[in-house]
Amino acid sequence: MDIYKNAQKATLLLEDGTQFNGFAVGAKKEAVGQLVFHTGVIGYQQLLTDPANEDNILVHTFPMIGNYGVNGEDNLTENCTAKAVVLREWCDTPSNYRCTGRFDSWLEEKGIPGIFGIDTRALTKYLRDHGSQKGLLTPNEVTDENKALFLEKIKGAPKTQPHWKNNKETQVTGEGANVTVLNLGVRKDVVEALAARGCRVTVVPASSSPAQIMETKPQALVVCGGYGDFVDIAEELATVTALTKTGVPMLGIDYGHQLMALAAGGRCQTLGAGHRGANCPVSEVATGRTFITSQNHGAVVKEVDPAQAEVTYINANDKTCEGLRYLTYPGMSVQFIPEAEIGRKNFDKVYETFLAMRG
Numbered sequence: 001m002d003i004y005k006n007a008q009k010a011t012l013l014l015e016d017g018t019q020f021n022g023f024a025v026g027a028k029k030e031a032v033g034q035l036v037f038h039t040g041v042i043g044y045q046q047l048l049t050d051p052a053n054e055d056n057i058l059v060h061t062f063p064m065i066g067n068y069g070v071n072g073e074d075n076l077t078e079n080c081t082a083k084a085v086v087l088r089e090w091c092d093t094p095s096n097y098r099c100t101g102r103f104d105s106w107l108e109e110k111g112i113p114g115i116f117g118i119d120t121r122a123l124t125k126y127l128r129d130h131g132s133q134k135g136l137l138t139p140n141e142v143t144d145e146n147k148a149l150f151l152e153k154i155k156g157a158p159k160t161q162p163h164w165k166n167n168k169e170t171q172v173t174g175e176g177a178n179v180t181v182l183n184l185g186v187r188k189d190v191v192e193a194l195a196a197r198g199c200r201v202t203v204v205p206a207s208s209s210p211a212q213i214m215e216t217k218p219q220a221l222v223v224c225g226g227y228g229d230f231v232d233i234a235e236e237l238a239t240v241t242a243l244t245k246t247g248v249p250m251l252g253i254d255y256g257h258q259l260m261a262l263a264a265g266g267r268c269q270t271l272g273a274g275h276r277g278a279n280c281p282v283s284e285v286a287t288g289r290t291f292i293t294s295q296n297h298g299a300v301v302k303e304v305d306p307a308q309a310e311v312t313y314i315n316a317n318d319k320t321c322e323g324l325r326y327l328t329y330p331g332m333s334v335q336f337i338p339e340a341e342i343g344r345k346n347f348d349k350v351y352e353t354f355l356a357m358r359g
Contacts, residue, residue, distance in 0.1 A: 026107025033083030051185030052226030066103030069094030184225025223256030252333030
């Protein structure tokens, strides 16, 4: 079918007043969130369910989304975490042996609004040059006369409570060595990767105290999360700091990497546009070897006390910190996503290095 035929108009309004006009897809409702762009070619279902996209309006730079449809297996979490999605086009005739439905129908089912038919290249360049900012996606027409009302909606929108903060369940997967994961936005593929390496993975809620976490008798600890803006993090930081003093080997991933660095006296910094893509080059300091990683974050570790940690990986593009090895306890952390669900790789050997710390 012609995706433009009978399509309802929609508007994307940025907080600085910049406006993009297009057509509605998915749920026909308004959404306010932080506009971020992702350069991946595949993985749209994973991205919309990635905890790193909590409170985000996700802009896809790839011009057509939905080519291979959707299925019941590719969600990284149970919830759609993104607020909305921005597309150039979507495909109404998906073709893939795993396909069980169309992308637009899936968005509607999950209650996620979208907009298509806009110049996503121009929008991406604008966000790159001006920095990420909030935006509003609405199925209503925005005019010069009513724009101020919509801008007030952006300004007054409350921040969403991350899904992982409401998770009170402890989940156990696999058999073998006890690895306990502190759920600060854990992705399914992290749990699966550990279980595939012979681990009994216990995922505990973010609200767990250090004592409760240690009651699981971990032989190794993982602090995994994909969403953090360094606001109201005192509780999580206190927990992570306490865990670093237990002597149990620790691995931090993404937000966990940032929290472990902060616990070691480091400092983090928000990026203008973030690192979001499946082709982010990372160099290993010890060998000079460079490999391609998947990343989805808006902040980095800016500096760390050299007596507490040493840099193990750097971003090959902007030279920011991508990994640390901690010197006062058996621990390591990485900003990228090891062996990511989107384009599985095992170039980095992060899990193997971490599990070897158990002695």
